[in-house]
Amino acid sequence: MLKIYGVYRSRATRPLWLIEELGIPFELVPVIQAYRLKEPMAPGAPVNTLSAEFLAVNPMGSVPSMDDDGFVLHESLAITLYLARKYGGDISPRDIAEEAQMVQWSLFGATSIETPALKISSTIAGGKQDSEEGKTDIEVAARLLKRPFDALEKHLSNNSHMVGGRFTVADINVAEVVRYAQGYAPLFDSRPALKAWIEAAQARPGFKAMWDKRTAEPA
Numbered sequence: 001m002l003k004i005y006g007v008y009r010s011r012a013t014r015p016l017w018l019i020e021e022l023g024i025p026f027e028l029v030p031v032i033q034a035y036r037l038k039e040p041m042a043p044g045a046p047v048n049t050l051s052a053e054f055l056a057v058n059p060m061g062s063v064p065s066m067d068d069d070g071f072v073l074h075e076s077l078a079i080t081l082y083l084a085r086k087y088g089g090d091i092s093p094r095d096i097a098e099e100a101q102m103v104q105w106s107l108f109g110a111t112s113i114e115t116p117a118l119k120i121s122s123t124i125a126g127g128k129q130d131s132e133e134g135k136t137d138i139e140v141a142a143r144l145l146k147r148p149f150d151a152l153e154k155h156l157s158n159n160s161h162m163v164g165g166r167f168t169v170a171d172i173n174v175a176e177v178v179r180y181a182q183g184y185a186p187l188f189d190s191r192p193a194l195k196a197w198i199e200a201a202q203a204r205p206g207f208k209a210m211w212d213k214r215t216a217e218p219a
């Protein structure tokens with residue numbers, strides 16, 4: 001049985017969205033981020049990213065991890081690319097060139113977008129967006145996102161999706177990092193193709209099913 005270690009309120013959303021799209025059976029093994037607990041090492045604390053039993057699965061101490069009938073893999077984007085490749089269908093690469101493009105866009109998301117986009121998300125989640133410090137943090141992050149978001153805007157003005165003219169795992173991987181910046185509307189209002197693409201991705205039943213479960217989880 002496929003197992004995903006993590007919680008919905010984490011980067012596990014990436015494989016969990018893909019799993020909804022694929023409609024495959026799986027078990028969610030709850031592992032919460034240690035920083036969300038007051039005393040992660042206390043006896044009786046929920047299994048978390050510092051727990052010995054989870055570190056035995058993932059020595060990197062982060063979620064998500066996957067165990068697919070004994071094949072253990074870490075890193076959310078590696079997990080989605082593996083699952084797409086394993087289960088096939090339109091969501092997965094049709095050939096080696098498409099696979100390379102999906103890896104390319106996933107790495108672009110992780111290396112050029114994720115860190116500044118997360119800064120926007122954490123500033124807003126911390127209620128600091130109207131403070132001087134928060135405004136500066138968001139402005140700096142938006143500046144760092146200009147070039148990668150302009151590249152996405154150009155790509156999506158000429159292509160309906162990230163790869164292959166159809167919804168694929170590459171859309172999930174990129175949308176799930178772009179999402180962190182969605183709280184700062186000017187980045188999207190000035191880029192209509194990017195805005196339309198992410199809204200269409202998030203309108204999919206697979207995203208909505210994942211999101212409903214995330215929302216139902218305690219914050």
Ligand SMILES: N[C@@H](CCC(=O)N[C@@H](CS)C(=O)NCC(=O)O)C(=O)O
Binds near residue numbers: 009011033034075077
């Ligand atoms: N690049 C990794 C990052 C994983 C990561 O940082 N996950 C966070 C939760 S979203 C985590 O587990 N943090 C552990 C902790 O802070 O204790 C991935 O995409 O899987």
